[in-house]
Amino acid sequence: MNIEVDHLEWGIPGKTIVRDVTLRIRSGETVGLIGPNGSGKSSLLRCIAGLRKPTSGVIRYDGQDIQGWNSRQIAQQAAFVEQSADSDSDLRVADVVALGRTPFRSPWKALDRTDQIVIDAALERLELTELRSREWKTLSGGERQRAHIARALAQQPWCILLDEPTNHLDIKHQLALMDLLATTDQTILVALHDLSLAARYCDRLVLMSGGTVIADGTPGEVLTAERLRNVFDVEAHITSDPLGNLTISYSRPGVTIATPGPTG
Numbered sequence: 001m002n003i004e005v006d007h008l009e010w011g012i013p014g015k016t017i018v019r020d021v022t023l024r025i026r027s028g029e030t031v032g033l034i035g036p037n038g039s040g041k042s043s044l045l046r047c048i049a050g051l052r053k054p055t056s057g058v059i060r061y062d063g064q065d066i067q068g069w070n071s072r073q074i075a076q077q078a079a080f081v082e083q084s085a086d087s088d089s090d091l092r093v094a095d096v097v098a099l100g101r102t103p104f105r106s107p108w109k110a111l112d113r114t115d116q117i118v119i120d121a122a123l124e125r126l127e128l129t130e131l132r133s134r135e136w137k138t139l140s141g142g143e144r145q146r147a148h149i150a151r152a153l154a155q156q157p158w159c160i161l162l163d164e165p166t167n168h169l170d171i172k173h174q175l176a177l178m179d180l181l182a183t184t185d186q187t188i189l190v191a192l193h194d195l196s197l198a199a200r201y202c203d204r205l206v207l208m209s210g211g212t213v214i215a216d217g218t219p220g221e222v223l224t225a226e227r228l229r230n231v232f233d234v235e236a237h238i239t240s241d242p243l244g245n246l247t248i249s250y251s252r253p254g255v256t257i258a259t260p261g262p263t264g
């Protein structure tokens, strides 16, 4: 699914929070949304997910303006994994993942065979099969995060929007999730703070600052030391390994990173 955002603005009375954002995401692309705290990433994602009504501008899914669409229509196209979404604490893990099937079912109908297959596959994909009967309230932060991602997969959307989906995950699960996002045919827009992870797995990076997009391109084009200094106020040292993966180390301005000296 293609996503087009044209001159989008959103805010609260007296304050524009998302300003003049224009963005194109092609079907199947994995796009990383990066930027400092408060730069507007979550607000933009919430607008694209239909949870915020733009003050002005247009959002199109495959060329269709989503203004006026209800949540069911949107959920049949796009899933949103929020930064700190919670779920009803009486539910079990499989029940939470089953919520992903809601846009396709009548409210009074039980889950059918197809629903069960899709739910089982999503649990398996996120390594949650053994936890399927566990009560939600007993899960760790990372297990909850994986269950919310499994719910999004069970929704079988054309596009997945994710807000900091790795922030509770250990390294192995971070890499597994980013592999999944990078290899799926679905269109992915993912907000990330880990710039090395974003550079390694995303086709494109969109950098936000002050509510607007200030750079949009390949990781190598967007992540320059000068830009990271200007936007994040850090000194960045960017290297490229033989496979072309960027690795970034940082220091605060004026603080030198101690490097190991000769031993012996």
Ligand SMILES: Nc1ncnc2c1ncn2[C@@H]1O[C@H](COP(=O)(O)OP(=O)(O)OP(=O)(O)O)[C@@H](O)[C@H]1O
Residues within 6 Å of the ligand: 012, 017, 035, 036, 037, 038, 039, 040, 041, 042, 043, 044
């Ligand atoms: N409903 C709201 N009322 C008031 N201010 C808001 C509201 N929603 C967002 N903001 C403010 O808008 C700015 C952008 O917030 P947003 O959550 O989009 O940033 P972000 O880039 O996702 O940040 P982070 O990296 O910290 O998650 C912040 O200063 C935030 O405090």
